[in-house]
Amino acid sequence: MAGANARRFFVGGNWKMNYSQAVLEKVNDALGKTKDAEADIVCAPPALFIKDFVSSKPSHVQVAAQNCYHAKEGAFTGEISPEMLKEAGCTWVILGHSERRTLFNEDDEFLKKKIDYVLNKTDINVIACIGETLQERESGKTNEVVERQVKAYQEKIANNQYDRVVIAYEPVWAIGTGKVATPQQAQEVHDHLRKFIEKNTNGDIAKKVRIIYGGSVTGASCKELAQQADIDGFLVGGASLKPEFEQICKARQN
Numbered sequence: 001m002a003g004a005n006a007r008r009f010f011v012g013g014n015w016k017m018n019y020s021q022a023v024l025e026k027v028n029d030a031l032g033k034t035k036d037a038e039a040d041i042v043c044a045p046p047a048l049f050i051k052d053f054v055s056s057k058p059s060h061v062q063v064a065a066q067n068c069y070h071a072k073e074g075a076f077t078g079e080i081s082p083e084m085l086k087e088a089g090c091t092w093v094i095l096g097h098s099e100r101r102t103l104f105n106e107d108d109e110f111l112k113k114k115i116d117y118v119l120n121k122t123d124i125n126v127i128a129c130i131g132e133t134l135q136e137r138e139s140g141k142t143n144e145v146v147e148r149q150v151k152a153y154q155e156k157i158a159n160n161q162y163d164r165v166v167i168a169y170e171p172v173w174a175i176g177t178g179k180v181a182t183p184q185q186a187q188e189v190h191d192h193l194r195k196f197i198e199k200n201t202n203g204d205i206a207k208k209v210r211i212i213y214g215g216s217v218t219g220a221s222c223k224e225l226a227q228q229a230d231i232d233g234f235l236v237g238g239a240s241l242k243p244e245f246e247q248i249c250k251a252r253q254n
């Protein structure tokens, strides 16, 4: 596999359903100190507050939505289209987060429609999430599960669209639990995923595609994870709302 440095470090901050004026100010303060970070930094506020973030964030930070629907407009109560997100200032969207899969029953078939629409009808980029549950890991099914989830996305990603996609490996048992995967556990899955992507595409794409890790990443755990050959960044939940997000954005540097 290519050295990790061939791929630009990527750090996503998923605010989930958390927001207040004080949080916005705190996050912008931390982000203001990341101008020298050698990383793509992309934050995802709750949809209602995207515009507030767009008008207050530092210019080097990009904006993501946490979800979208696979149509431009219409009778889809409660949904938001990628076109609307773009108009609000988003250049990325998170798809298939485990909370969407588990709490809102989004399955691979549904997510295929979303990634297909976003990649082929808009120029928005995708953070495509995957990850196994604790039960799946304990019964030795991790690789099988992540392969199935990645394969579903891959059915809709053309070879020339991989630069618009970041794969986020987020073991469900590590999300919001404080139980971060060990660097070795994460590297093992990332390496497996890269080889799997290569099998379905080619070596060039596999070398270039970014695979990031998510699940209880903190300022304390980010450094060793960032040193792993196939970990190209992070998708951060809780810590993306704290001053330590600066440290996470610079995990490869310090």
Ligand SMILES: O=C[C@H](O)COP(=O)(O)O
Binding pocket: 014, 097, 170, 174, 175, 176, 177, 178, 214, 215, 216, 217, 235, 236, 237, 238, 239
């Ligand atoms: O999207 C982010 C992940 O769900 C990780 O969340 P966490 O860092 O709070 O565990």
